[in-house]
Amino acid sequence: METKTMNIKVEKAKTSKIGQVDFDNLAFGNVFTDHMLVSNYKNGSWGVPEIVPYQPITLDPSAKIFHYGQSIFEGMKAYKDEKDAIWLFRPMDNCRRLNISAKRMAIPEIPEDYFMEGLKALLKLEKDWIPQTPGSSLYIRPFIFASGNGFHASPADEYMFIIAFAPSGAYFSGKVKVLIEEKYSRSANGGVGFAKAGGNYAGQFYPTQLAVDKGYNQVIWTDDNTHEYIEEAGAMNIFVRINDTLLTAPTSDRILDGITRKSILKIAENKGIAVEERKIAVSELIEAAKDGSLKEMFGAGTAAVISPISTFGFRDVDYDLPETPNSYAALFKKRITDIQYNRAEDNFGWRFKV
Amino acid sequence: METKTMNIKVEKAKTSKIGQVDFDNLAFGNVFTDHMLVSNYKNGSWGVPEIVPYQPITLDPSAKIFHYGQSIFEGMKAYKDEKDAIWLFRPMDNCRRLNISAKRMAIPEIPEDYFMEGLKALLKLEKDWIPQTPGSSLYIRPFIFASGNGFHASPADEYMFIIAFAPSGAYFSGKVKVLIEEKYSRSANGGVGFAKAGGNYAGQFYPTQLAVDKGYNQVIWTDDNTHEYIEEAGAMNIFVRINDTLLTAPTSDRILDGITRKSILKIAENKGIAVEERKIAVSELIEAAKDGSLKEMFGAGTAAVISPISTFGFRDVDYDLPETPNSYAALFKKRITDIQYNRAEDNFGWRFKV
Structure with missing residues (x-):
């Protein structure tokens, strides 16, 4: 990767919060590091990003983020190996996807070097915050939202790009029970389901709550037209193993x-x-569940990594997944995390040294 | 309507901005009055609303509004008659619809008296801001967004309800050219299209910009499955007159x-x-356009009132609407605005005196 030298201004926090954090008992995404990266889009261009103390954001009540949901984000993680080297996993893919989301949501694209150089500079500054507890990692949240003002339903003229860090434990604790949803939907053909747009997530909260009330952790969405085909789980793509074949739905404008x-x-x-x-x-x-050929189901995503599904529900019937020896979920999880934490060779060129 | 007495605390602005406003040249939604109504949802309940000076909102960078699009709004207008009395149009319908949106977006419902009494108190305080210029009105924006923190993709634990006012001119200037869209979509079956959820609007910006680039003002959305049927225009419902029959799409979970x-x-x-x-x-x-039976098309919504459509485009062909004498659009606009501005009798019980 080309690394343009960029002079990123750093305003250091006067004190660090790191001493107050219990790194052995981290939840997901509710503790934040001392600094964040900020770039403002004004007068048609993004400003050079700066690192500032993690601090509140002040916006006019008419800022379009409050009214029209113009926001996108990414989810990434940073890992520390035994020698304290810092690693990312396929970070340029996140950068590119953020800009794919940006285009669909009429948000100006962030220059790749602002994203990558900004992220690296912030990681170097916050390296002590990267957990080394197994299963924990530094969750990275790049996001862009409409900070420009006005009640007219049209794109904002100003935006903020921020990268914030949250040292985090596992997204799910234990195995996951999912409900296949056939009333509510996540996305439309020709819609924004492929984008990591804020509104895609809020729309899932109510149906997910209904599922949680029935004892499930997550919903598996089906297509909005027939509800006959599974799509994704909102925070995870879904994989199915039937006999020894691995199945997953193709990506589309509805699926991330x-x-x-x-x-x-x-x-x-x-x-x-x-x-x-x-x-x-x-x-x-x-x-396949009935005839025993359904061996595994699991979700896959940055936050959840690989989450084996223990049970899926459909129309008030629960189908339990068997305990399958040599599970694909375990194999993929080991291979991916070994690459992420620099515990094994990376034949794919995915690991990225900071 | 039952009017519970509520003690709404008022913190007055030290100075008024009203002298700086050119009421004869108002755009839509970019000038705001001196005060706003605020209620905070914390620890499971909404606080009694307060009126405070219109002022910036300060939020943590992890506030869920920035990440997961959990926001809803309403659009209303206040009108002043010749005797300086203040009127609203069917305000309880907005209040009820806000709570319908709230439920779908997993946002706690706002008590109706907080909404209604809060709105009335704010209107009385800001009555000098209600324009009397023809075509202008005080645009009212009640909105709720997720102010609680955390990167976990789940509903926030804190919310803000705000009502802000913007004295506004017309939403569209002149007749409207629309493009019938058959690639992009606004909403899914089982989705959130019926709710005034922020994300529904951001998702329309990019396809609308493509239409604007081709010389249209707005998109008419079609169903996401077949793209054969017209739905709504995003900021307006759509009406069609064929011969003397008025047609409009039925409301659904996709249509407001x-x-x-x-x-x-x-x-x-x-x-x-x-x-x-x-x-x-x-x-x-x-x-109908070809055989001459298509007499009129118009959009209808609070912001746009009734906007006659001059042309619709489909697959690179433009179809011009004829000038129809005794147009339905003009008839409905006159009847509705006469009720709104207290210029005629209201047989329907829609006008609401503040």
Whole structure:
């Protein structure tokens, strides 16, 4: 990667909060580091990013973020190996995807060097915050939102790009029970489901709460037209193993092009595992659960890494997944985290040294 | 309506900005009055609303509004008659719809008396800001957003409810050219299209910009499955007149239950105009445009009131609407604005004195 030298101004925090943090008992995304990276878009261009103390944001009540949901984000993680070197996983893919989301949401694209050089500078400053507890990592949240003002329903003229860090434990604790949803939907054909747009997430909260009230952790969304095919789980892409074949739904304008998802597909290809990227009917899942050919289901995403699914529910019936020896979920999780934490060779060029 | 007495604390602005405003040249939604109403949701309940000077909002960078699009709003207007009395139009319908949106977006519902009493108190304080210039009005923006913190993709634990006012001119200037969209979509079956959720608007900006670049003002959305039927225009419901019959798409979980829309349907019924609430095929529109039976198209919404459409485009062909004498658009606009500005009798019980 080309590394342009950029002079990133740093305003250091007067005191650090790091002593107050219990790194052995981290939840997900509710503790933040001492600094953040900020760039403002004004008069048609992004300003050179600066590092400032993590601090509140002040906006006019008419700022468009409050009214029209013009916001996008990414999720990444930083890892520290045994020699205290800092690693990222496919960071340029996040940068590119942020700009794909930006285009769809009429947000100006962030220059790649602002993203990458800004992120690296902030990571170097905050390196003591990267947890080394197994299962924990530094969650990285790049986001852009409309800070410009006005009640007219049109794109804002000003935006903020921020990168903030949250040392985090696991997103899910334990195995995950999912409900296949056939009333509510996550996204439309021709909509914004492929983008990491804020509104895609808020729209899932209510149906997810209904599922949680029934004892599930997450919803698996189906297509909004027929509700016959599974799509994704909102915070995770979904994989299914039938006999020894790995299945996942193809990406589309409704489904996020997950970085963990595509890494799994690559590893599977490398290991000689049969993969089918195709529509997966709910009826097919149920048949496979009944005849015993359904061996595994798991979710894949940056926050959740790889989350084995223990049970899926459909129309008030629960289908338990078997305990499968030599599970694909365990294999992929080991291979991916070994690369992420620099514990094994990386044949794919995914690991990125900061 | 029951009017509970509520003690709304008022902190007055030290100075007023009203002298700086050119009321004869108002744009839409970019000038704000001196005060706003604020209620905070914390620890499971909404606080009694307070009136404070219009002022910036300060939030943590992890506030969920920035990440997950958890926000809803309403659009209303206040009108002043010749005797300086202040009027609203069907305000309880906005309050109820805000709470319908709230439920779908997993936002706690605002008590109706907080909304209504808060709004009335703020209107009385800001009454000098209500424009009397023809075509202008005081645009009212009630909104709720997630102010609670954390990167976990789940509903926030804190929210802000705000009502802000913007004295405004017309939303559109002149007649409106619309493009019937058949690639991008606004909403999914089972999605959040019926809610006034922020993300519904941001998702429209990019396709609308593509249409603007081709010389149109707005997009008419079609269903995301077949793209064969027109739905709404994002900031307006759409009406079509074929011969003397008024057509509009039925509301659904994809289409907003517009207050101007339902008022038009009621007035039409009252005037003996034939109305059909049913799916309207694009092919039907084009046939009617070709054979001359398509007499009018117009958009209807609080911001835009009733906006006659001069031209619709479909697949690179423009279809001009004829000049129709005794237009329905003009009839409905006159009837509705006469009620709103207290210039005529209100048989419907829609006008609400503040």
